Amino acid sequence: MTEAVLDPRFTLPVRTVEKATAEPRWVRLVLIGLALAFLGIFLFVPLAAVFYEALRKGVGVYWQAVIEPDALAAVRLTLLAAAISVPLNLVFGVAAAWAIAKFEFRGKNLLITLIDLPFSVSPVIAGLIFVLVFGLQGWFGEWLRDHDLKIIFAVPGIVLATIFVTFPFVARELIPLMQAQGTEEEEAAVVLGASGWQTLWRVTLPNVKWGLLYGVILSNARAMGEFGAVSVVSGHIRGLTNTLPLHVEILYNEYQFAAAFATASLLALLALVTLVLKVWVERRFAD
Amino acid sequence: MSLALRRHTVLPGFGIALGFTLLYLSLIVLIPLSATFLKTFSLTWEAFWTAVTAPRVLASYRLTFGASFLAAGINAVFGLLVAWVLVRYRFPGKRIVDAFVDLPFALPTAVAGIALAAVYSTNGWIGSLFAPYGIKIAFTPLGVLVALTFIGLPFVVRTVQPVLEDLEPELEEAAATLGASRLQTFAKIVFPTLLPALLTGFALAFARAIGEYGSVIFIAGNLPMVSEITPLLIITKLEQYDYAGATALAVVMLLISFTLLLIINLLQWWARRRRAAP
Amino acid sequence: MSIEVKNVNRRFGSFAALDDVSLEVQTGELLALLGPSGSGKTTLLRVIAGLETVDSGQVLFHGEDATSQHVRERRVGFVFQHYALFRHMSIFENVAFGLRVRPKQERPSESEIRRKVMELLELVQLDWLADRYPHQLSGGQRQRIALARALAVEPRVLLLDEPFGALDAKVRKELRTWLRRLHDEMHITSVFVTHDQDEALEVSDRVVVMNEGRIQQVGTPQEVYDHPVNAFVYQFLGNVNLFHGRMDEGTALIGPAGLPVPAHGEVGVGAAVAYARPHDIEVVRPKLGELGIAARVEHLLAVGPIVRVDLRPDDSGAPIHAEIPRDQAAHLALAAGDRVLVRPRQVRVFAA
Numbered sequence: 001m002t003e004a005v006l007d008p009r010f011t012l013p014v015r016t017v018e019k020a021t022a023e024p025r026w027v028r029l030v031l032i033g034l035a036l037a038f039l040g041i042f043l044f045v046p047l048a049a050v051f052y053e054a055l056r057k058g059v060g061v062y063w064q065a066v067i068e069p070d071a072l073a074a075v076r077l078t079l080l081a082a083a084i085s086v087p088l089n090l091v092f093g094v095a096a097a098w099a100i101a102k103f104e105f106r107g108k109n110l111l112i113t114l115i116d117l118p119f120s121v122s123p124v125i126a127g128l129i130f131v132l133v134f135g136l137q138g139w140f141g142e143w144l145r146d147h148d149l150k151i152i153f154a155v156p157g158i159v160l161a162t163i164f165v166t167f168p169f170v171a172r173e174l175i176p177l178m179q180a181q182g183t184e185e186e187e188a189a190v191v192l193g194a195s196g197w198q199t200l201w202r203v204t205l206p207n208v209k210w211g212l213l214y215g216v217i218l219s220n221a222r223a224m225g226e227f228g229a230v231s232v233v234s235g236h237i238r239g240l241t242n243t244l245p246l247h248v249e250i251l252y253n254e255y256q257f258a259a260a261f262a263t264a265s266l267l268a269l270l271a272l273v274t275l276v277l278k279v280w281v282e283r284r285f286a287d
Numbered sequence: 288m289s290l291a292l293r294r295h296t297v298l299p300g301f302g303i304a305l306g307f308t309l310l311y312l313s314l315i316v317l318i319p320l321s322a323t324f325l326k327t328f329s330l331t332w333e334a335f336w337t338a339v340t341a342p343r344v345l346a347s348y349r350l351t352f353g354a355s356f357l358a359a360g361i362n363a364v365f366g367l368l369v370a371w372v373l374v375r376y377r378f379p380g381k382r383i384v385d386a387f388v389d390l391p392f393a394l395p396t397a398v399a400g401i402a403l404a405a406v407y408s409t410n411g412w413i414g415s416l417f418a419p420y421g422i423k424i425a426f427t428p429l430g431v432l433v434a435l436t437f438i439g440l441p442f443v444v445r446t447v448q449p450v451l452e453d454l455e456p457e458l459e460e461a462a463a464t465l466g467a468s469r470l471q472t473f474a475k476i477v478f479p480t481l482l483p484a485l486l487t488g489f490a491l492a493f494a495r496a497i498g499e500y501g502s503v504i505f506i507a508g509n510l511p512m513v514s515e516i517t518p519l520l521i522i523t524k525l526e527q528y529d530y531a532g533a534t535a536l537a538v539v540m541l542l543i544s545f546t547l548l549l550i551i552n553l554l555q556w557w558a559r560r561r562r563a564a565p
Numbered sequence: 566m567s568i569e570v571k572n573v574n575r576r577f578g579s580f581a582a583l584d585d586v587s588l589e590v591q592t593g594e595l596l597a598l599l600g601p602s603g604s605g606k607t608t609l610l611r612v613i614a615g616l617e618t619v620d621s622g623q624v625l626f627h628g629e630d631a632t633s634q635h636v637r638e639r640r641v642g643f644v645f646q647h648y649a650l651f652r653h654m655s656i657f658e659n660v661a662f663g664l665r666v667r668p669k670q671e672r673p674s675e676s677e678i679r680r681k682v683m684e685l686l687e688l689v690q691l692d693w694l695a696d697r698y699p700h701q702l703s704g705g706q707r708q709r710i711a712l713a714r715a716l717a718v719e720p721r722v723l724l725l726d727e728p729f730g731a732l733d734a735k736v737r738k739e740l741r742t743w744l745r746r747l748h749d750e751m752h753i754t755s756v757f758v759t760h761d762q763d764e765a766l767e768v769s770d771r772v773v774v775m776n777e778g779r780i781q782q783v784g785t786p787q788e789v790y791d792h793p794v795n796a797f798v799y800q801f802l803g804n805v806n807l808f809h810g811r812m813d814e815g816t817a818l819i820g821p822a823g824l825p826v827p828a829h830g831e832v833g834v835g836a837a838v839a840y841a842r843p844h845d846i847e848v849v850r851p852k853l854g855e856l857g858i859a860a861r862v863e864h865l866l867a868v869g870p871i872v873r874v875d876l877r878p879d880d881s882g883a884p885i886h887a888e889i890p891r892d893q894a895a896h897l898a899l900a901a902g903d904r905v906l907v908r909p910r911q912v913r914v915f916a917a
Contacts, residue, residue: 121544122547124519186298457645
């Protein structure tokens with residue numbers, strides 16, 4: 001088109017009719033209003049309440065709650081649990097996606113379903129299963145006691161429960177992505193003389209890096225925020241086996257609301273960062 | 288590897304990748320999960336039956352499944368609405384709203400729990416609006432419904448949204464040229480197309496709600512027979528060292544969850560088939 | 566049912582999809598909207614249907630202003646390029662849709678619907694597919710069902726958007742002839758959009774050639790092909806060779822040598838661009854006293870009854886494409902590399 005100049009006559013279009021497949025304006029406004037009202041009372045107001053309650057007694061109280069030794073210990077344990085579970089599940093996700101997406105074998109669909117299993121298990125049950133295996137009355141209970149090892153009501157149990165609940169995140173992002181990409185590029189790399197590891201590092205992973213990052217972000221958010229599963233295996237020992245969400249619960253049950261919400265606001269900030277990263281990755285994905 | 292069906296592939300690493308996958312899956316998921324089933328075998332059938340049908344347990348099922356079903360229903364209606372508004376209309380702040388739909392995925396459940404309890408208690412921002420009419424939300428079964436609606440909110444939106452985005456405008460235009468009103472077009476053309484995704488979202492939200500613990504316990508009040516959910520009952524039994532009883536309840540919940548998982552897989556298969564057909 | 570489009574403008578941002586378009590479609594005719602992509606032909610069709618709004622201008626159905634009428638009330642039959650069949654409905658239900666969505670008091674009875682739908686399915690010769698679903702049908706079958714569905718509402722006009730665009734060549738040809746026959750039986754005012762000049766010339770009663778949001782020419786297939794009003798129409802309706810030159814009283818002097826060629830066109834005297842179709846190019850062996858553009862044969866390709874000859878003129882102008890009958894080519898015994906003389910039999914000139 002050559003004439004890109006806007007004729008002033010056309011800048012104010014005379015629309016006599018609505019577009020054929022559009023709803024009348026008042027319907028649109030009502031629907032938008034209803035949707036926003038629903039999201040408002042279920043999402044925005046509760047989120048705002050976290051920060052409001054956290055700061056209600058002033059910044060001083062807020063700061064005291066955050067730098068209190070037990071709170072800092074909870075932060076450390078939360079970071080530790082995430083730092084162990086996320087990389088492990090990342091390695092697992094890559095291995096599982098490689099096997100499932102690049103090869104054909106019997107029982108593949110069953111395997112995919114089994115990988116998703118932790119998502120359909122209640123967090124409480126996720127904690128319970130580890131109590132049944134490693135608890136005092138569990139399979140390895142006596143052996144562990146005799147060797148003076150503690151898993152349940154100790155850090156290893158918290159890590160195990162966290163791994164369980166974040167188990168599928170990376171794998172379920174990578175599997176469909178790698179399936180969609182097929183095997184041609186990898187085969188080309190191998191034909192050109194690349195080894196298996198070189199192919200993985202230089203061809204496969206760069207192709208799926210955004211999906212991988214997406215899985216890691218979601219997995220990390222869940223790892224740091226998990227409550228139910230961790231609650232069952234933790235034993236709630238302050239300064240030792242309390243993660244941040246458990247710390248929130250204890251403060252709340254002790255009616256230290258300002259401190260509870262102050263700690264909660266840290267987790268809410270984490271959630272906001274997660275959402276921002278998620279949108280950012282999705283943008284990159286779309287390119 | 289004899290498992291591989293393809294006659295020949297040049298790609299290496301199948302054995303090690305699958306081997307590691309199966310080992311890790313077994314250690315973290317399958318073996319611990321099987322512990323629940325093995326543990327139940329230590330109970331006689333009568334003891335198991337008594338444990339899972341005690342009146343307090345039955346009351347917890349009613350609340351858990353009833354509130355989960357209602358919450359998933361609310362999310363089906365409003366999730367469809369939110370997805371529709373986000374895909375079809377333009378309004379200021381739309382991208383932020385879109386991003387915030389995932390908040391329940393990202394916000395730790397304990398935080399959601401105390402926030403909802405604060406907002407919906409009788410002196411909270413929203414609870415105080417209902418209090419004058421004698422409606423208590425927090426610390427009643429209604430509070431459970433609120434929490435379960437919150438955590439299930441993204442599922443329907445995120446399953447319906449992509450289908451709605453892919454819906455060819457020609458279908459609706461065709462309906463319009465044939466004389467259908469907007470409402471008829473929605474009911475007869477758009478809705479049937481969205482139905483598999485909508486049901487999938489409903490089932491996902493329902494499955495998630497049944498197992499939910501963190502966000503509920505702060506707002507539920509946790510009164511036995513009234514506002515006590517099944518996951519909480521499992522924890523209560525654990526704290527009383529009634530491992531067999533807790534496990535029996537867990538097995539019931541697991542069986543229900545697995546059934547739901549199967550249904551969800553079937554629904555997704557249906558949805559894919561319907562979308563793939565030209 | 567006649568359609569009149571008066572001074573319609575439609576812009577998308579700064580892009581003028583329709584620029585002051587006026588057109589009359591006569592009752593019972595089959596009209597083709599022909600043009601390259603982005604020429605505005607589909608927009609015009611959608612404006613007539615009411616699927617697209619106008620910025621200014623009017624659409625009249627049978628003399629009545631329909632500009633502000635909703636697509637629902639216009640009673641047009643619209644056939645989409647990709648059929649837009651409802652995939653969750655059987656073929657029967659697809660065709661019945663337009664009858665079922667009528668307001669209760671106007672809705673035909675179930676038996677009436679059944680009779681009507683089966684009648685239409687017989688018309689498109691697909692009554693045996695009534696219980697199938699769209700994904701079980703071939704492309705050609707789907708397009709015929711889409712047509713039956715559009716006809717079910719007894720439309721006043723039938724509008725078809727690239728109706729054969731998504732089909733493979735053979736089915737396309739069959740369906741074209743079939744559509745022409747169907748139209749001859751039904752005589753419903755029809756407008757169809759195409760970017761394929763063969764399709765437009767072969768099927769329609771009249772052709773509307775569009776470019777850049779404007780109508781270039783309206784006429785019977787014969788008229789637009791034989792008497793294109795401008796260079797665009799000439800080029801769009803077939804392959805052409807282009808020569809620069811001068812015009813002098815019915816004779817074009819083309820090329821540096823000023824080869825005189827009988828010409829007709831809008832230029833009387835002065836600089837002009839001359840166009841000649843490949844089948845109007847004469848190729849001869851060089852002979853003393855014979856006039857022509859000296860060229861070398863670059864490539865020969867026999868396609869069916871004709872031979873395509875690519876020629877490179879000595880004056881290093883643009884390559885010339887000629888199409889000569891096979892027997893003539895055999896008589897000349899041309900081979901790549903041969904030196905020949907090239908002569909347009911007649912040219913059409915437009916101002917340079």
